[in-house]
Amino acid sequence: MTIIESPRDELSALRDLCGGAVALPGDDGYDAARSCFNLALDQRPAAVVYPADSSEVAEVVHAARGLGLRVAGQSTGHNAGPLGNLSGTILVKTSGMGGVAIDADARIARVGAGAVWEDVVDAAAPHGLYALHGSSPTVGVAGYSLGGGMGWLARSHGLQTNSLTAIELVTADGELVRTDADNDPELFWALRGGGGNFGIVTALEFRLYAITEVYAGFMIWDWSEAARVLPVYARWAALAPDHVTTSFRIMQLPPLPEIPEPIRGRSIVIVDGAVQGDPAVLEPLRALQPEIDTFATMPAPALVRLHQDPEEPMPYVGDTALIDELPEAAIEALLQMAGPKSGSPLAIVELRQLGGALARRASGHGAVGGIDAQYVLFMCGMALDADMAAFMKHHAERIKAALEPWSGRGAYLNFAEDKVDPSLTHGPATWERLKAVKARLDPDNLIHANHAI
Numbered sequence: 390m391t392i393i394e395s396p397r398d399e400l401s402a403l404r405d406l407c408g409g410a411v412a413l414p415g416d417d418g419y420d421a422a423r424s425c426f427n428l429a430l431d432q433r434p435a436a437v438v439y440p441a442d443s444s445e446v447a448e449v450v451h452a453a454r455g456l457g458l459r460v461a462g463q464s465t466g467h468n469a470g471p472l473g474n475l476s477g478t479i480l481v482k483t484s485g486m487g488g489v490a491i492d493a494d495a496r497i498a499r500v501g502a503g504a505v506w507e508d509v510v511d512a513a514a515p516h517g518l519y520a521l522h523g524s525s526p527t528v529g530v531a532g533y534s535l536g537g538g539m540g541w542l543a544r545s546h547g548l549q550t551n552s553l554t555a556i557e558l559v560t561a562d563g564e565l566v567r568t569d570a571d572n573d574p575e576l577f578w579a580l581r582g583g584g585g586n587f588g589i590v591t592a593l594e595f596r597l598y599a600i601t602e603v604y605a606g607f608m609i610w611d612w613s614e615a616a617r618v619l620p621v622y623a624r625w626a627a628l629a630p631d632h633v634t635t636s637f638r639i640m641q642l643p644p645l646p647e648i649p650e651p652i653r654g655r656s657i658v659i660v661d662g663a664v665q666g667d668p669a670v671l672e673p674l675r676a677l678q679p680e681i682d683t684f685a686t687m688p689a690p691a692l693v694r695l696h697q698d699p700e701e702p703m704p705y706v707g708d709t710a711l712i713d714e715l716p717e718a719a720i721e722a723l724l725q726m727a728g729p730k731s732g733s734p735l736a737i738v739e740l741r742q743l744g745g746a747l748a749r750r751a752s753g754h755g756a757v758g759g760i761d762a763q764y765v766l767f768m769c770g771m772a773l774d775a776d777m778a779a780f781m782k783h784h785a786e787r788i789k790a791a792l793e794p795w796s797g798r799g800a801y802l803n804f805a806e807d808k809v810d811p812s813l814t815h816g817p818a819t820w821e822r823l824k825a826v827k828a829r830l831d832p833d834n835l836i837h838a839n840h841a842i
């Protein structure tokens with residue numbers, strides 16, 4: 390398909406789409422409409438549209454085809470970096486297509502493509518049910534679920550994508566399709582990990598779990614303790630039972646008033662997570678005498694803010710890698726590059742604990758059946774301007790290079806903030822299958838996704 394740069398008068402044909410909920414370049418609302426969660430990005434789509442339902446999405450797809458434009462779905466823009474600048478593309482923002490319905494007997498949630506995780510947690514909790522959300526209440530259910538999705542129950546329940554039971558989408562020829570294990574199972578398989586490549590998703594359905602309480606919290610040490618804490622954590626994490634999921638972070642916190650006094654402006658080491666069984670499993674970490682220890686039994690919905698992720702858009706640079714193992718030499722390399730005296734400017738250097746159910750693939754799973762690594766490394770630095778962004782990126786790349794001997798192939802795509810080669814993550818057989826579904830559903834490559842097939 391040839392992508393054309395449409396002049397503004399040609400684009401004005403889009404003006405009446407979505408009942409007029411359209412922002413074109415030059416419009417007063419265009420700059421607000423094109424922005425996303427990461428304020429360091431500069432998306433410049435041919436138009437931004439806000440459909441209210443699937444028929445409006447279909448109109449957008451037909452109009453895009455008529456004008457030689459592409460179409461990209463976006464719920465919150467938490468993973469907008471890999472989309473590029475979106476020239477020649479209509480950005481379909483699904484924020485007007487939210488809504489959550491809970492079927493408590495079947496333990497299934499149905500959400501519109503614009504729903505965010507907090508919406509689901511709030512709707513499911515009164516029924517004693519819980520979803521496999523991640524660490525942020527404002528991340529979109531759609532992008533998270535289509536890309537994988539791992540949260541505090543990941544080592545016991547696996548990736549959220551494999552809890553999906555049905556997906557509805559408008560395909561590249563403008564058809565509304567419902568896919569599940571019985572209806573076009575190959576498309577259903579591809580969407581679960583192959584992301585937004587096959588159409589604009591309008592609704593998702595997924596399993597909920599009868600979980601009302603967890604033993605969760607965080608432990609904090611000064612970062613001068615990093616060399617004492619990380620080796621113990623790594624030995625413990627490698628052998629921990631599946632009912633525990635944790636994260637280890639080195640954080641350099643700014644002196645902002647909204648950060649609580651004991652840690653404001655400090656550099657710390659923090660382990661947080663959730664236990665769904667005997668709390669005694671945390672004893673080896675407690676023996677390290679954390680300065681703060683908040684682990685306690687709490688209502689499961691409190692997990693959605695456990696990690697204290699930023700909820701308002703901000704400018705940042707992120708990077709990621711899969712870590713296969715963390716022996717002593719890897720710990721030393723990581724602390725040399727990111728610990729005290731390293732000179733690292735990164736606000737967060739994080740290891741998310743994998744294994745357990747994340748390592749077990751089952752026949753009903755989608756294209757991303759699990760993650761083959763011991764940790765996902767995620768790094769993040771503030772990027773108030775281009776120089777700062779380059780500086781942060783440089784440091785993140787140095788850390789990745791230092792850990793290269795212990796790193797896996799590909800990346801966990803939900804954490805990849807830049808264009809990466811998704812074929813490395815999927816592996817040759819899955820990649821060929823994904824390409825075949827893409828060729829069948831979207832031979833003209835009309836649909837543009839963050840991690841393009």
Ligand SMILES: Cc1cc2nc3c(=O)[nH]c(=O)nc-3n(C[C@H](O)[C@H](O)[C@H](O)COP(=O)(O)OP(=O)(O)OC[C@H]3O[C@@H](n4cnc5c(N)ncnc54)[C@H](O)[C@@H]3O)c2cc1C
Binds near residue numbers: 462468525533586590
């Ligand atoms: C602060 C923060 C915390 C995070 N925490 C976690 C975590 O704990 N666990 C985890 O696994 N990940 C986490 N992530 C990563 C997150 O899962 C990805 O960024 C995910 O892609 C976000 O989905 P979204 O819909 O909010 O973002 P978007 O940027 O809106 O969507 C990402 C991609 O999904 C596709 N997509 C979205 N909506 C549609 C649609 N309606 N139709 C077709 N395609 C669509 C598109 O290809 C789009 O480019 C976090 C990210 C951030 C920034």
